[in-house]
Amino acid sequence: DADVTQTPRNRITKTGKRIMLECSQTKGHDRMYWYRQDPGLGLRLIYYSFDVKDINKGEISDGYSVSRQAQAKFSLSLESAIPNQTALYFCATSDSQGGRTEAFFGQGTRLTVV
Amino acid sequence: QKEVEQDPGPLSVPEGAIVSLNCTYSNSAFQYFMWYRQYSRKGPELLMYTYSSGNKEDGRFTAQVDKSSKYISLFIRDSQPSDSATYLCAMSVSTGGFKTIFGAGTRLFVKA
Numbered sequence: 001d002a003d004v005t006q007t008p009r010n011r012i013t014k015t016g017k018r019i020m021l022e023c024s025q026t027k028g029h030d031r032m033y034w035y036r037q038d039p040g041l042g043l044r045l046i047y048y049s050f051d052v053k054d055i056n057k058g059e060i061s062d063g064y065s066v067s068r069q070a071q072a073k074f075s076l077s078l079e080s081a082i083p084n085q086t087a088l089y090f091c092a093t094s095d096s097q098g099g100r101t102e103a104f105f106g107q108g109t110r111l112t113v114v
Numbered sequence: 115q116k117e118v119e120q121d122p123g124p125l126s127v128p129e130g131a132i133v134s135l136n137c138t139y140s141n142s143a144f145q146y147f148m149w150y151r152q153y154s155r156k157g158p159e160l161l162m163y164t165y166s167s168g169n170k171e172d173g174r175f176t177a178q179v180d181k182s183s184k185y186i187s188l189f190i191r192d193s194q195p196s197d198s199a200t201y202l203c204a205m206s207v208s209t210g211g212f213k214t215i216f217g218a219g220t221r222l223f224v225k226a
Contacts (some may be wrong), residue, residue: 004157035216040122042202042218043158090157101146101206103214105157 003027006091006106013081013113021076021109023091030072031094032064034058034101043090049074050096059078081113117141120203120217129226133190134179137203137217140184144205144215147179149188153202161201162188171194 034046045058047066092103150158203217
């Protein structure tokens with residue numbers, strides 16, 4: 001099983017619908033992130049969380065919200081989806097200890113808003 | 115101006131060629147420099163990681179950081195078709211993956 005699991009892997013939704021993307025991890029890391037990836041723009045940070053009680057906005061948080069239900073679970077919601085939110089979404093985790101800076105990514109969720 | 119600039123390519127080379135991938139950046143506070151490799155329909159995976167300036171070698175891969183020029187490079191020797199992927203540079207000020215800034219990624223195709 002993957003260390004960082006995202007569900008669903010693919011989703012097509014209509015404009016105005018609410019949608020939730022879920023992420024769970026078995027790495028035991030305290031930090032979790034949501035990124036979106038667009039061609040030519042790379043990975044951009046939407047939200048990040050350092051622990052269950054800590055939620056922070058990233059570079060492009062407008063139109064998104066998150067919930068850290070447990071250390072291992074971090075979900076991303078689009079309250080009212082719009083077509084320019086069509087993108088590839090990645091959840092990632094990292095460890096605050098050990099002096100490393102590596103992020104571990106899930107397989108991604110391809111979201112299409114029509 | 116973006117904090118990290120990376121040519122998206124695509125870059126197409128024959129098998130066995132030496133590949134050079136590059137990024138420039140504007141934030142002189144960056145201290146940690148990473149290269150991630152992303153295969154199609156997969157999440158990025160860390161390939162190499164360098165702290166501050168200098169070179170780091172791992173098998174066929176060499177990462178170089180020139181902080182004076184704000185320029186980092188990844189060299190791939192004896193490139194293989196299995197190296198075909200998107201390569202993303204990434205940089206951060208601190209450890210733990212906090213506020214890592216990613217480049218746009220360069221798509222590399224190695225032809226057999």
